[in-house]
Amino acid sequence: MIYKDIIIIGGGASGMMCAIKAKEKNPEKSVLILEKQNKTGRKLLSTGNGRCNLSNIDADNTGNYHGSFKKNLKSFFKSCGMMKTLEQFSNLGLTVYSDSEGRYYPFSNHAGSVLELLRFRLKELKVEIICGCKANSIDKNDNSFIISSDKEKYSCKKLVLSTGSPASPKLGSDKSGISLLDKLGHKIIPLSPALCPLEVVDKSFMPSIKGVRQKGIVSLYDGDELIKTESGDIQFTENALSGICVFNLSSYVQNLKNPSVSLNLNYDKDNYGQLLYVLKLNIDRFKTREIKNILDGFYVNKLGVAILKSAGINKLNRPVSSLSKDEIDNICDTIFNWTFKIKKPSDYSKAQVCSGGVSGDEINPKTMESKVIKDLYICGEAVDINGDCGGFNLNFAFSSGIIAGENL
Numbered sequence: 392m393i394y395k396d397i398i399i400i401g402g403g404a405s406g407m408m409c410a411i412k413a414k415e416k417n418p419e420k421s422v423l424i425l426e427k428q429n430k431t432g433r434k435l436l437s438t439g440n441g442r443c444n445l446s447n448i449d450a451d452n453t454g455n456y457h458g459s460f461k462k463n464l465k466s467f468f469k470s471c472g473m474m475k476t477l478e479q480f481s482n483l484g485l486t487v488y489s490d491s492e493g494r495y496y497p498f499s500n501h502a503g504s505v506l507e508l509l510r511f512r513l514k515e516l517k518v519e520i521i522c523g524c525k526a527n528s529i530d531k532n533d534n535s536f537i538i539s540s541d542k543e544k545y546s547c548k549k550l551v552l553s554t555g556s557p558a559s560p561k562l563g564s565d566k567s568g569i570s571l572l573d574k575l576g577h578k579i580i581p582l583s584p585a586l587c588p589l590e591v592v593d594k595s596f597m598p599s600i601k602g603v604r605q606k607g608i609v610s611l612y613d614g615d616e617l618i619k620t621e622s623g624d625i626q627f628t629e630n631a632l633s634g635i636c637v638f639n640l641s642s643y644v645q646n647l648k649n650p651s652v653s654l655n656l657n658y659d660k661d662n663y664g665q666l667l668y669v670l671k672l673n674i675d676r677f678k679t680r681e682i683k684n685i686l687d688g689f690y691v692n693k694l695g696v697a698i699l700k701s702a703g704i705n706k707l708n709r710p711v712s713s714l715s716k717d718e719i720d721n722i723c724d725t726i727f728n729w730t731f732k733i734k735k736p737s738d739y740s741k742a743q744v745c746s747g748g749v750s751g752d753e754i755n756p757k758t759m760e761s762k763v764i765k766d767l768y769i770c771g772e773a774v775d776i777n778g779d780c781g782g783f784n785l786n787f788a789f790s791s792g793i794i795a796g797e798n799l
């Protein structure tokens with residue numbers, strides 16, 4: 392059995408940051424990271440399309456987060472707000488910039504820079520790291536934890552679980568950390584994929600518009616009830632709606648009974664009258680053209696054709712002049728309110744994060760210590776909190792790692 396003062400299970404974003412802060416505070420104590428993959432920070436390298444969107448100018452706004460830990464965020468951000476997290480990166484030697492949408496990236500635009508600086512600091516501080524070492528079980532006696540792993544048995548006085556979520560299993564993620572926390576007696580809010588595409592139930596139009604991107608407004612409904620609206624670039628795939636605006640709705644879907652999304656693809660947002668006017672004008676000007684081309688001035692042809700078909704327009708090679716008033720109204724209605732019934736997300740492979748995790752009721756936001764088990768700390772995505780696209784998830788991972796590390 393190998394004894395260390397502090398053991399951190401999970402060498403990802405939150406675990407590495409936590410180890411740095413723990414060792415800076417307690418240089419005399421031994422700190423060990425156990426990481427099941429053959430390198431630390433594998434997921435970090437894939438973030439932000441390889442650029443690592445590590446925070447956001449709006450990161451302290453609780454409205455950008457979801458899950459049972461959300462009610463603790465005000466107190467959490469008092470302990471470590473966005474400025475303190477960025478200061479920590481500055482202390483590591485990293486220069487960051489924010490883009491026009493307030494997203495922070497390393498100046499190098501390279502996730503590898505963030506990872507390297509975390510690794511340099513861990514090395515300088517002589518934090519021990521054992522890779523290829525999966526924690527399989529944890530036992531707690533009166534004043535120490537015993538961790539059984541693929542390699543050895545370890546014991547420690549203080550333990551951190553920063554094992555992330557099963558989102559994106561190709562990057563080595565799984566549910567093993569969550570099941571360790573479950574077995575330790577924590578309440579686990581069920582996991583489901585989030586920040587992911589939304590698969591549509593009726594896929595008949597999808598293959599024809601696969602690859603198309605179109606600006607629009609996306610509204611998520613449960614039956615007739617509007618849940619949330621987002622706008623931006625909508626991407627159509629073989630079987631799903633995708634894009635950041637769709638991703639940001641995905642974490643709400645799991646709890647809905649009858650989920651659907653409505654797309655408003657009008658170029659002038661809510662101006663139905665203007666759309667009808669321009670459409671009628673075009674019908675008048677281009678009487679002899681075929682109906683399949685009537686929306687070519689608004690959309691790429693294949694999207695226009697899919698909208699026309701969805702509006703119930705038949706025989707698209709008829710002349711435009713043959714469109715009836717009802718058909719013209721149906722086209723406008725579809726452009727404004729193109730409805731897709733959607734499935735609940737179940738595919739972790741396309742998800743950036745998960746909703747669910749350890750209940751927010753069981754973690755002290757000022758320290759990230761478990762309220763169920765003394766001397767156990769939980770940080771990062773293992774906590775039931777997930778943020779919108781734009782750097783909110785890494786911001787939480789790093790901030791929670793800082794708070795836990797400072798309190799060890």
Ligand SMILES: Cc1cc2nc3c(=O)[nH]c(=O)nc-3n(C[C@H](O)[C@H](O)[C@H](O)COP(=O)(O)OP(=O)(O)OC[C@H]3O[C@@H](n4cnc5c(N)ncnc54)[C@H](O)[C@@H]3O)c2cc1C
Pocket residue numbers: 400401402403404405406425426427428431432433434435437438439440443444445446524525526527553554555556558559562563564565567568742743744770771772773781782783784785786788
């Ligand atoms: C493709 C992709 C792009 C993303 N882009 C962004 C972005 O730009 N901005 C943003 O804010 N967020 C982004 N995210 C989300 C972000 O990466 C995560 O929220 C963040 O990494 C969570 O940090 P963590 O420390 O909790 O978990 P992780 O970084 O996943 O680290 C957990 C670590 O624990 C290890 N581990 C798990 N179980 C065990 C065990 N039993 N024993 C030992 N080790 C174990 C894992 O191998 C892993 O290394 C992205 C996610 C993906 C998948």
